[in-house]
Amino acid sequence: MxxxxxxxxxxxxxxxxxxxxxxxxxxxxxxxxxxxxxxxxxxxxxxxxxxxxxxxxxxxxxxxxxxxxxxxxxxxxxxxxxxxxxxxxxxxxxxxxxxxxxxxxxxxxxxxxxxxxxxxxxxxxxxxxEFPKSGIILVQQDQVKVVEANMNEIEDTVYYEFDVDTDDWRQFTGPHRADPSMGSGGKSLQQDNFKDRYEANKHRWFKSIAPKLDKRAKDHQWEKVYVVGEPDPTQELKEQMNKPIDDIIQKNMLDHEESKVLEEVFG
CATH class of the missing domain: 3.30.960.10 (eRF1 domain 1)
Structure with a gap:
């Protein structure tokens, strides 16, 4: 209930x-x-x-x-x-x-x-x-972390990372911090290469993950949705999602403790 x-x-x-x-x-x-x-x-x-x-x-x-x-x-x-x-x-x-x-x-x-x-x-x-059931989406170019909260309490956390080998997002659980664009075969893009690849593919990348996030928002009955990250990826994700975004916080917090994220979002 x-x-x-x-x-x-x-x-x-x-x-x-x-x-x-x-x-x-x-x-x-x-x-x-x-x-x-x-x-x-x-x-x-x-x-x-x-x-x-x-x-x-x-x-x-x-x-x-x-x-x-x-x-x-x-x-x-x-x-x-x-x-x-x-x-x-x-x-x-x-x-x-x-x-x-x-x-x-x-x-x-x-x-x-x-x-x-x-x-x-x-x-x-x-x-x-004051603290409705919310989905907080923390985003970087190739990484997305979703923190679900209710009554200012963390209910669940899931992670997504873009896999260059499968050209798709993969979901995993538990604390994780991978190298940028690390493929399942262990190949990582060189950092100077990654920026060019991100710019060329960001629309497609976020378009492919947006339905997963929309489905989770519907299935888990999010009342509020917050997107946290740097301006470019947050705006790109907002444009691709069907679920209205209640607020965008332009701050990179993907590696922060979830409790700190809640403090930033709810004050």
Whole structure:
């Protein structure tokens, strides 16, 4: 289920009586100056304790029991992921287990806790709008790297390289940095030769890879498309793709870490 479907499902949730919905946005960002000492642990502990104390004072035994069931599951999730925190946690839960949505996210959150009839979705929707499912295409003359991201988190990375032996693009996975225009037989063009060959064939090269990228954009439901690279190859690729390009960033980042690419694209 994609995020839009999950949000729609959560929008339809309404509980009555003692079986309410717990909503949590927890800022665990280690780069936040206010989190240097792991203060989020205190906020988390206090947030749960405040609800429990309120329900104990209210003497609503059934609602207290439901909250304590939710609290137990939430604490287990947080403890179980303590070594793998990113920048925040978004969580929705009910005692009857009809709702359980728990995600670690790579975006900073405002810490909030709610125990109400409906899940509080404002921050989740805002993040969905700010960081939609995107395809980021990093391009050089004979190399293309695609970074797929959702909610500012990397979902997949694929690489394409033009093979002079087969006169076609080949796809591979995993970190890779080949010599320019390295063929499958191991022959590489001399650098002074390559520039001439690129100029003579760039239209055909990018025309042949554009359908592969368009198909991936459709199959993976990209909402936004960004092209990153030097002016000539980025413009050439834009002209060949059917999928509209939302933004072009004229900066060579093909060999940069994916996290740095996301910072450049989303700011």
């Amino acid at each position: 994609n995020l839009d479907d999950q949000i729609k499902q959560l929008e339809n949730v309404r509980k009555e009586g003692s079986n309410k919905v717990f909503s949590m946005y927890l800022n665990t960002d280690p780069s936040d100056p206010e989190q240097q000492g792991g203060e989020w642990k205190i906020h988390f502990k206090n947030g749960l304790r405040n609800f429990e104390s309120y329900l104990q004072e209210d003497e609503n035994k059934e609602e207290l029991k439901n909250f304590q069931q939710v609290k137990k599951k939430v604490e287990k999730f947080v403890r179980g992921n303590e070594q793998n925190y990113r920048r925040g946690i978004i969580l929705f839960a009910t005692a009857d287990e009809e709702i359980w949505f728990a995600h670690r996210v790579q975006t900073r959150l405002e810490t909030e806790f709610h125990w109400e009839e409906t899940p509080q979705l404002d921050q989740l929707k805002k993040l969905r709008d």
